[in-house]
Structure formats: structure tokens, C-alpha cells
Amino acid sequence: MSAPPAAADASRPIVRIRDLVKEYRRGAEVVRVLDGLSLDIAQADFVALMGPSGSGKSTLLNLIGGLDRPTSGSLEVEGLRVDQLTDASLTRWRADHVGFIFQMYNLLPVLTAERNVELPLLLTNLGREQRMRRVAAALALVDLTHRAKHRPRELSGGQEQRVGIARAIVTDPTLLLCDEPTGDLDRKSGDEVLTLLEALNDEYGKTIIMVTHDPHAAERAHRVIHLDKGLLSEEHR
């Protein structure tokens, strides 16, 4: 895991969104999920995206992570126009720069914790030994070294999510995108996960964008953005 960025970088926007529109076609109807949204997110920031269901939070997260493409507008991450990348470049960029954490953990049930964490590293040129060193470091960071050989069904929900976090950070991405990371956890496990995210933000300078319905989780963020009907309705620190 790389050291935190210099303090001067903290105010530089890592994500720069301008007039972002996302429309879906549902039969003959066109549904506008994001309606000309503009937003800057500073490097090493910890942002919570809140809003009612269907407000466009997950869509915005998917667009920032390059999982989907905007209908119009521009989307820059670290100065790179992500919306203009080809599919192949977008895939490579995602593998190198973004870590995803899902509500349902999305671990592969047939793989052990360490094999799940190793997955993104299979796409690198690292040898097996180097991969396993990184996997061990990531699992140590989430305090799951002792569960490395366990399959997801042998882990608690909180542990599964920590494996998910280890998988997200094992390639040392700059941006962590979390979609309801505590949505399926009890309060105690949720707090552990949020503490871990805070540590990743504070100690390792990861920029974190977290979609959540939970005000308690949002409190841990430096900044809370509210979305409603595709518009940025409120923003406060």
C-alpha cells in the first residue's frame, strides 16, 4: 500500500464531473437518471452519496468507476476523460485505478479469501510469490490473515466485507467506490467496516466515494452529497 499523498494534493479534484446526463430507455420511455450534474471531489476525500432509491446514486458511482457510460457531459478522473476511453482502455484503467466494494460483498464462493483477494492481481504481470505477498499484506490490513484459507460461506458477513475491502485495495487503487458497504451488516460489523474505510482514507490517502442510505455511516464521511431525481440537491461538510 503506497504512502498518503502530500497535503498539497488534498484540495486538487481527483473527480471532475460537468453537466453529466444519464438516460435509460425503458421500452418507449426515456428515463433521465442524472440530469446535468456537476461535481468535484478532492483527492483523499471521503464522500458519502445519499438519497432516496432511484435518485441516481448508484448510477453516478457506476459512471465514476467506468462501469457504465454517460449519455452526455464530461467525467474526468485524475485528469483523464474516462467517458471518452474505449472499452478496452476503460477496463485497464478500472483495474489499475479503482477498487470496488459492494453491498453483498460479491466474493466468488468457490474461492478462498486469499484467492478472492488475488483476483485483480491475476491481471497484472506479477509472479505468484509477489501476488501472494500483496494478498497477505491486504488481508493483514483488514485483520483477516487467520481466515485466508477460508471460503466465503465460512466467514461472517463482516469478515466477508473485509475480504471485499482487501480485494478492492490489493492493487493499491487511488479511488475506492463503495456501494452500500454496510447495507447488509449489523451495526457492530458495519462500524468495523466504516472504521477500516476511515483508516484507508486517513492513513493511506485513498479517495472514497460511498453510496449509503444510512445516516450513521454517512457521518463518518468528510462530505455528504444528497442526490434527488438526478440532481444534486444538497451538499454539506
Next chain:
Amino acid sequence: MMTGVGKYLPLLASSLRRKRLRTFFTIASIVVAFLLFGLAESMRFALRSGVEVAGADRLLTMHKVSFTQLLPASYETRIKAVDGVAAITPQTWFGAWFQDERNQVPTFPTKPEAFLRIYPEISVPEAEQQAWIADRGGILVGRSIADLFGWQVGDTVPLKSAIWRREDGSDSWDVTVRGIFDVPHGGDTRQILMHQDYFEEAKQQAKGLIGWYVIRVDDVDHAQSIARQIDAMFANSPAETKTSSERAMAQSFVNQIGNIGAILSAIVGAVFFTMLLVTANTMAQSVRERTNELGVLKTLGFSNRGVLGLVLGESVLVTTLGGFTGMLLAWWLGIQFEPVLDQYLPGFRVPGSAFAQAFGIMASLGVIAGAVPAWQAMRLRIVDALRQE
């Protein structure tokens, strides 16, 4: 260090553990298909091997109607006079068995000196050759037969004939093993040669008649014209002949039963086609069940092509595991049954070419069966895939 494609193997192998029972049954079906293929190829190899060792410079002259019809022994002198004939010997199907009627031993009365000239590839020590030639009651035994019954040179063995009786009415022919022969390159050593003179003198019926003639020509290029001359010589006689090369004869014999090969091919083809459908169905189900996981892999940075490769790799892994096991099983069965089948179907074993063919089929089967599911996996949109539970 595991690099390249190898590093994905644990991921592929783990996919097979997802639904163990389904994987087991799919692989088991493929094992059976390749086992059938291996056995069919073994049989084809056994049928073909006779043709491959048959000489092109040897002719067989038999009755035009059927090889079960006998020919006059007097034809020998006339055939020998044909220009280009280097050696000739009569032969007859003796229908021998030893101790038990199930122990059938291909036995042929023949003229020893001519026989050894016609079949120079036969390897037998000079002293044993001479001993056989000198003893009218002597036999030359192929290594397979000698090993099967534990015969040694000098042993006297009572052969029974299902066809030929001696003048005293007995069906028992006491003969002495005078030599044991080998044939290089895995040729057939499952036969016994006895003296034509002894046979002719002792047999009760069909005096002056023989089964067929084996002829060696001095120039293989003239074999066809010599065959035509021989047949022309006996045209319109009571016993017309049909002469062809030993290889052609062996081929025609194989062709008569050789349709078995075509039937086996059709069966194996049908089995493989069914396997294709079974494997394709397994892969389609497997991909459907893992839509979300494939979405996760793409999210983590696996490219569309990478996902295509993973699904195809999984499919090929299934067919290869099953196919390899099936071929190994066929090879093992070939070894186990060789002593039993050697009597009826010598050379029954999985040939190397069948292994090469099998690997080609495994790969093709895997790629074709996995093609559609892999294509669907490749085309999955991440956001749609992640919504699937």
C-alpha cells in the same frame, strides 16, 4: 512461478467445484464417450493391422466362388510355370483347436521351404527351420501361440480339427513343435504351419484338393499382370480362380467386416454429438448461474475477451478431463483384454494416432460447447450483470 494462462487454472478448476454433482455427471458422460472412441479405434487398429503387414508382392489365388471352395492341387505346377512367379505354396484352413474347442488356433498345412521363401520376414532360428523342414509331422508355431499354451520346441501336441479327419476316422493330429517364429514390428504370430505332405497323406477326404495358393512374385510391378494370367489360365474350368494381392485380399476381408468400423464411427459420432449438447447445456447453465460473478470479474478489470477465454477454458477443461480419463481407461482396458482378445483380434490396443485424434476432439468439443455461453458472457454489460443475484 505460475504465469501466463497457468495462473488462471485455479480459477477455472474452482468453477468446476461449484456444482460438483453436475460436473461429475458431465465429466462421466464425456469419459464414456471417449472410452467408446478409444475402444472403437482399438478395434479399427486391430482390423487394419492385418492389412498393413500384408505383402504387396504376394498373391493369393483362391476359388472364384468363395475361399471355402477348394482348388485342385494340380494347379500348383501350372501356376509355378507362369513367368515371374518366384515361389508358390498351397494352404488350407485346418480348423484346429487345442484341448478345448474354445482354444481355436489358426493352422495351415503348407510347404515349408516355399513358405519360408514367400515369407522372408518370418524370424526363426536356422536349426529350427531345418528341423521343421525335415520332420513331416513337425509344426512351426507363432510366438503368441507358443506362449499362450506354454509349448517348447520338441513338445508333441495333439491338435484337433473341426474339419479334417484322418484316414482312421480320428480328428486328432499329433504334431511336434519343431520351431517357434517371430514376426518383426508386431506382426501376427498367432498361427501354426504344418506340412502339406503330411496333411495330404493323412486326411480322409478331399484328396488332391487344397484351400488356396500363396504366390510370391519376383517383381511387385508385375503382380497385377501375373494375377490376370493365372486367372485366365483357369477360366471356364470347373474350378475358376480369383487372384489378388495379399494386401488387397486382407483389405477386402477387412471391408467385409470393416463396415463394423463405419458403424462404430457412426455410433461414436452420435455419442460425441450428444456430449456436445450435454456439455453446451452444462456450460450455459453454469454461465447463467454466474452472471453476477462474471459482472464482478469485469468490474475488477477482466476484459470481455478475458471473460470469453475463462468460459471457453472452463469448457475445454471439462472435455479434456473427461476425454483424457476416457482414453486412459480405454488404454488400460486394451492392456487388460489383450491376452483374451489376442486369439480373436490380435493387435487390439489404442494406437498413438487415436490419442492425437482424441486430444483434437477434446479441444474442439470444448470450444464448440463453450462458444455460445462464452459469447454471452463476453457481451454481458457489467451494470446488468451486477443486478443479477
